[in-house]
Amino acid sequence: MKQLVVENLGKIYFDPRLGERVTALEAVSLRITPGEFVAVVGPSGCGKTTLLNLIAGFLEPTSGRILLDGRPVEGPGPDRGVVFQSYALFPWKTVLENVAFGPRMRGLPRAECEARAKRYLELVGLGHVAQRYPRELSGGMQQRVGVVRALANEPEILLMDEPFAAVDAQTRMTLQEELARIFEERRPTIFFITHDVNEAVFLADRVLVLSKGRLREELPVPIPRPRRWAPLVEDDAFKGLVGRVLQAVRAA
């Protein structure tokens, strides 16, 4: 079982501006099983991005540990694909080169990397922009590339850090549905950070509420898949769950 286990994780850092130590995370434990979609919601400053950065290996924990498939996480690695809020595409590489980057770094032959990148771009309908540079695309298209760049590397788990926060509301809903569709078809394991309660409930199997560095609540989302916005916006079960998560976020 290639599951992600986070045990008693804590992160304290020194803030030079405040001149004091700040606790970003405290005693966070969670477990994500393969094929599961877990979302963490919480207000800004609650420590959710710190949690993702620790799992990604960009930061080192002060206490506790992170295990993937039983092995402790040490630094960033291709087993954990990351999708960033700011897309983080390489501006000097074409869309195709961006998506082929991961496979290429793992030593696959060039032709195979390109073929795989093309296949994944087709998955989100972006085959026609393969030769363009990222800045020539809209924000929504750039983030589609960001998502398939991580997917094309076929990681054990996909870490998504508020990936749709920077695009407009219409595009956001389209991207959410697209991600839901990809998840339904391929069942990757996804760890998703957001401050948008609707988004968390729409996408996830399980929603965790994080506040002031601690996990406060855990709510399963028993809404059947496939999930699409049109039926769900008026769905009572969906609205009830959103209300409960919202309450938990505000109470915490």
Add this chain to the structure above:
Amino acid sequence: MTAFEHLSGLWLRAVERWPVLATLGPFLPLLLLWWAVAAAELFPPAFFPGPLEVARRAVELASKGILGAYLEDSLLRLVVGALAGIAVGLPLGLLLGLSDRAHRALWPLVLFFQAIGDIAWLPILIVWFGFGLGTMTFVIVYTVMFPVLMNTALGVRSIPEVLPRAAASLGASRLRILLEVVLPGALPNIITGLRNGLGFGWRALVAAEIIVGTSGIGFMMFDARRAGSVTEVVVGLVVLGVVWSIVDSWILAPLEKATGERWGLVAR
């Protein structure tokens, strides 16, 4: 339609056909003014030669092979010095850009030494290396190095943190991150540093040639002054400007355009 409108229409069409006219155009009034002042003989012709005389002298020097040989000397020194300056400045700039510790330790030194103008070194360099190639090379390497170093460090430090992170989580090793993220990310700044460095280097070279040279455009100008030929000095001035314009607009500017602007890293 007035005559002026007619003329400016002709000019615009001509520029469209031969873009080089856009560069040469602004010089026409200047040349006319120069010619008029010289022709009016406000100053003695020996002190203030006109454009025709300068052109004639330039052709003469060129046909004797002096101009070509001196220009070759100067450009070769520039190229050698610039390559050495890049070889020192680029790795140091990368180090200062990548390592906070190196930045803290070395940045004040960099600021201190780059503030000492290249020419200010000449008195002590002459004592150390004498009137020769050593001194001249030092001056160019010194001048080219700092803009390259400082712009490289700046370029590396201005790469968003998420880009190396993205590369690492896609499986890139540290070396691959350096080659595929840090270098291309800093490249527009590196080229800007190169452009500045070479520009400063060209000026410093001429100054060095004037003081310690035995050949080169700077030497030619200083030698002409000794011989009392103001015309030849002006030939030197014109050559300096023309050569730099060509290097900058045919090599450096297109290079800058091809990298930064295409990637959207630099605003046009």
